[in-house]
Amino acid sequence: MTRDWNQLAAVSIRDRRMKMAALTLFLVAVSAPIVLPYFWMVMIAFTARTGGADADTLWTACAILVPVTLGYSIAYASLSVRYRAITGAAALILATSLLWFFLGDDLHLNNFRFMINPNIVEDIRGAATAGGQFPWVWNAFGNSLILAGTQTLIVVTVSTLAAYYLSRFSFQGRATFLQSLLVLQAFPAITLVIPIFLIVYWVGLLNTLYAPILVITALELPFFIFIMKGFFDAVPWDIEMSAMTDGASRRQAFWMVVLPQVRVGMIAIGVFAFIKGWEEYVFVTGLRTGNSYWVMSTYLYYVREDVMGVDYGMVAAVSLLYVMPSLILYLFCQKYLTQMTIGGVKG
Amino acid sequence: MATVELKNIRKAWATAMAVDGLDLTISDGEFVAILGPSGCGKSTTLFMLSGVYLPTSGDILFDGSRVNDVEARHRNVGIVFQSYALYPHMSALQNIMFPLRFQKVPDAETRAREMADLVQVGELLDRRPSELSGGQQQRIALARALVKRPNLLLLDEPLSNLDATLRLTMRAEIRRITHELGVTTILVTHDQLEATTMADRVICMNAGRIEQEGSAEDLYLRPRTLFVAGFIGSPPINLIEGKRPELKLSGIPVQSGLEDSVTIGIRPEMLKAADHGLPATVSYVEPMGRETLTTVDTVIGPLRMLEAVAVPRWRRDEQILLNFDAEDSMVFDTSGKRIDGANVRLLEIPGA
Structure with missing residues (x-):
């Protein structure tokens, strides 16, 4: 019996890619709950206005990043090594520009004013509220x-x-x-x-x-x-x-x-x-x-x-x-x- | 350079006696090998000489002065470890210069480079030990041990981590270097070839004691104990326990019972195929290049026969007759001592 080596090779290449894709998806799924809080922390720190967090910005950011990440992982699994780096760079540029385009206006540094204001309590609640107990x-x-x-x-x-x-x-x-x-x-x-x-x-x-x-x-x-x-x-x-x-x-x-x-x-x-x-x-x-x-x-x-x-x-x-x-x-x-x-x- | 004397040295660990009454004198410039199986106390002896271990009792003398209480760092002893023990975070040059840091030598780097040239690693000095091969590491270790011009050079199984070819060259190299410097050297090894090829004198140790000391041929041809006979020689000596009807013992002092409990030793190369003798069946043939080792089954048990032929003379299951000269045999008593003058010869077996 002769074996069709080419066909067997094609099968194992396909199998390897499927496994790789499944693994990547799994890893993305379990990392999401770990990564998201940090991501939100950064997002909130740079976008939230006084009085509360703006949930819309979060969801917009997620709506941009999740498809890009998923697309990248699929591309990573199905493309050869040569194109992986290019795809990675493309995904990064795409995500950054989309984020800038949709959320650029919301970015501000006002939340970091505690770093330069020695008496942040007075700044927020008016004079002498906390009696100077709260430090810089x-x-x-x-x-x-x-x-x-x-x-x-x-x-x-x-x-x-x-x-x-x-x-x-x-x-x-x-x-x-x-x-x-x-x-x-x-x-x-x-x-x-x-x-x-x-x-x-x-x-x-x-x-x-x-x-x-x-x-x-x-x-x-x-x-x-x-x-x-x-x-x-x-x-x-x-x-x-x-x-x-x-x-x-x-x-x-x-x-x-x-x-x-x-x-x-x-x-x-x-x-x-x-x-x-x-x-x-x-x-x-x-x-x-x-x-x-x-x-x-x-x-x-x-x-x-x-x-x-x-x-x-x-x-x-x-x-x-x-x-x-x-x-x-x-x-x-x-x-x-x-x-x-x-x-x-x-x- | 120094004369080294050990007087009734003992070293006891919590559970065992590592060295048990060692007496040894090594003259200036001599190259001595201490040979023995692992755990025989040879490395312990070495570390006592270097000052890392303190002997439990006995005296160590360098040039006639007792040095037991002199710290390792003041003994001026160079040591090459089996693992080379190079300092991984230092370059080869820094490794070689390390001993000189404690001696306030003004031209330390020049001396280190000279020593590196002597051991032929002059161009490797910027590398870290991890970037060097085993043989190169070994040479660096040797240079480090020698750079302080030690009274005594100690080599602890220096070749056992090298491959066979390198071992051959390093054997000659070490001999050349120690000879050039005239340094008193003690080599500790479990490899008889290393000991017999490099040393002027071989000291065979077992269980913390000296079994025999002498030249390589003394130990091989005239072993005083069963242990030495069994340890020296490769392939190992054939040992036959107890008296056999096929063998005639002679030269044994008339003592009741001794004849029955002796051990007989015959070196493999002393066994020969002959026209008459002990019937044997070939069970295994191992061509070893210049020689062929043949294992045979006989009524007195399996025997090894070494023949100086490149092409095997026998096939498996072939029937042959073996014989040997009486003066090539050795007889040992129950305590393992060789009985002087005793030997053994084959009796003619009727019908064989």
């Missing part, structure tokens, strides 16, 4: 930076040193220590709010920025120590021994030879620790009794509070400012983050 956004932004930055510094330093010790030295209770690191991670931190509040109160750190910094650091350390231990475990003993016979002391071997090998791990936990501190809400609201300090999460919370009358445009604009640092960090550290798995085995 950069005040909260700076506090958030201090909180996240300090916390990251402590987490990276402590977990790197602790993980090195755990990875390289054997000591009494090492196994128990490692197990308890994992067990600690199993408790929801929220259950600790009241005891921690009491401790912070007795120590006298209530209503200071030190409290959330220390508390978040303490809660995060176990997990990050564990991750860093994985990275150190992956560094071969040989290079450390080699450094020591080459004339380095143990400390020099650590600095000059071992530490550069776990750089990826340090960057990764640094990013995660920073984002954890940046987004923290529970322990920053929980550990203050008045408006002693503001951070971005509490700022955002009050912007959407009735105090100011809900201005969706401004909420979206503040949100946009709020996600920016995390986004930038992710963009710059993406290649390190994708190398992080628990245990530090590079994928």
